Amino acid sequence: MSVVDEDSDAQAMLKVAAGDRQAFAWLFDRYHASVARFAFRFVGDRERAEELTQDIFVKLYKNARAYKPTARFKTFLFRVATNHCLNEVRRGEYRVEHTSSETPEGEETGAVEMAGPEGDRPDQALAGRELERAVGAALGDMTERERAAFTMCRFEGMAYRDIAEALEASEAAVKSLIHRATLAVARRIEELQAGAAPARSRA
Amino acid sequence: MSCGFEEDLTAYVDGELPPARRAEVEGHLGACAGCRATHALLRNAVARLAELPAFEPSANTRRAVMAKLDALPAPWWERLKALLRPAVLVPSVGLAAAVGVALLLVGPGADAPPELADPVMLELAANLELVEDYEVLGLDSAEDLEVVANLHELEVGQ
Numbered sequence: 068m069s070v071v072d073e074d075s076d077a078q079a080m081l082k083v084a085a086g087d088r089q090a091f092a093w094l095f096d097r098y099h100a101s102v103a104r105f106a107f108r109f110v111g112d113r114e115r116a117e118e119l120t121q122d123i124f125v126k127l128y129k130n131a132r133a134y135k136p137t138a139r140f141k142t143f144l145f146r147v148a149t150n151h152c153l154n155e156v157r158r159g160e161y162r163v164e165h166t167s168s169e170t171p172e173g174e175e176t177g178a179v180e181m182a183g184p185e186g187d188r189p190d191q192a193l194a195g196r197e198l199e200r201a202v203g204a205a206l207g208d209m210t211e212r213e214r215a216a217f218t219m220c221r222f223e224g225m226a227y228r229d230i231a232e233a234l235e236a237s238e239a240a241v242k243s244l245i246h247r248a249t250l251a252v253a254r255r256i257e258e259l260q261a262g263a264a265p266a267r268s269r270a
Numbered sequence: 271m272s273c274g275f276e277e278d279l280t281a282y283v284d285g286e287l288p289p290a291r292r293a294e295v296e297g298h299l300g301a302c303a304g305c306r307a308t309h310a311l312l313r314n315a316v317a318r319l320a321e322l323p324a325f326e327p328s329a330n331t332r333r334a335v336m337a338k339l340d341a342l343p344a345p346w347w348e349r350l351k352a353l354l355r356p357a358v359l360v361p362s363v364g365l366a367a368a369v370g371v372a373l374l375l376v377g378p379g380a381d382a383p384p385e386l387a388d389p390v391m392l393e394l395a396a397n398l399e400l401v402e403d404y405e406v407l408g409l410d411s412a413e414d415l416e417v418v419a420n421l422h423e424l425e426v427g428q
Binding site: 096099100104107117120128202220221226227242250253256 | 276277278279280281283284286308311312314315316318319321322323324325326327328330331332334335336338339342
């Protein structure tokens with residue numbers, strides 16, 4: 068993100084703190100998809116991700132005066148998002164719905180069901196669902212901080228330094244969280260590929 | 271595996287290592303088959319993750335958020351500003367003065383009311399409003415209050 072973008076975000080947030088709803092709408096349009104992706108990967112459920120996204124932006128609006136323009140806005144936003152998701156999950160308002168390693172194979176959880184692009188061949192769609200399930204299972208087995216760090220890194224492309232700020236952790240701790248999480252996902256994908264290889268060779 | 275390089279392999283794949291450490295890892299990869307295998311595993315996983323479809327929130331989300339903002343009570347500072355309008359404040363000060371004169375005539379008791387126009391009292395009143403707002407906002411747990419308190423500490427360059 069450029070310095071100009073960061074300045075624009077900060078200026079918009081200062082206007083939000085003064086009650087400017089248009090500035091809030093501008094920030095919402097810029098970032099709500101990112102927050103929704105984060106929430107979805109965090110709880111593994113589409114509807115809950117939507118609710119969490121709404122709550123996070125309402126919280127952002129209500130706490131706008133706590134924002135200092137010296138802070139990067141996106142980091143501030145993801146700190147609010149992470150704290151909100153953690154609080155809601157710990158409070159029991161939301162269960163994490165990712166298919167965990169304990170879930171019997173084939174059991175429907177209602178989670179992580181996203182169709183691939185229209186026009187996909189059935190075998191490609193199946194491969195996509197299997198990949199989604201494998202990643203979901205790994206996410207479900209992670210600690211909350213691993214899941215948060217992994218999601219910001221892999222799905223938002225955030226730098227380790229920004230993730231460290233959002234999680235209030237050291238960069239070394241974030242490096243460790245992301246490594247453990249990525250290795251767990253990599254092993255799930257490896258298992259998936261090992262299992263899928265014979266099926267592909269039969270086809 | 272405990273060759274001291276494994277934990278850096280993900281950061282290496284992500285381009286997050288400083289140049290000197292990056293060179294060390296590259297040198298090590300040439301000599302360690304275990305780390306080469308882990309490196310390949312991690313690179314493959316990062317590439318496969320890019321195949322996942324992106325989650326897109328529904329178009330309803332914006333409307334729902336704006337409706338929730340409409341339903342919010344006015345923030346404490348706006349309520350305080352409204353209280354400080356001359357139309358409200360002047361009669362209040364007049365009433366306070368009248369109460370003060372009455373108390374002087376009766377004599378100061380142990381539970382005499384504070385001067386309403388005292389800036390210290392106004393600040394205290396504002397802070398009390400803030401505490402109430404935390405409840406209005408649903409910030410009723412110690413965790414939530416801590417979150418709000420910590421928001422002030424987030425600054426670039428920390």
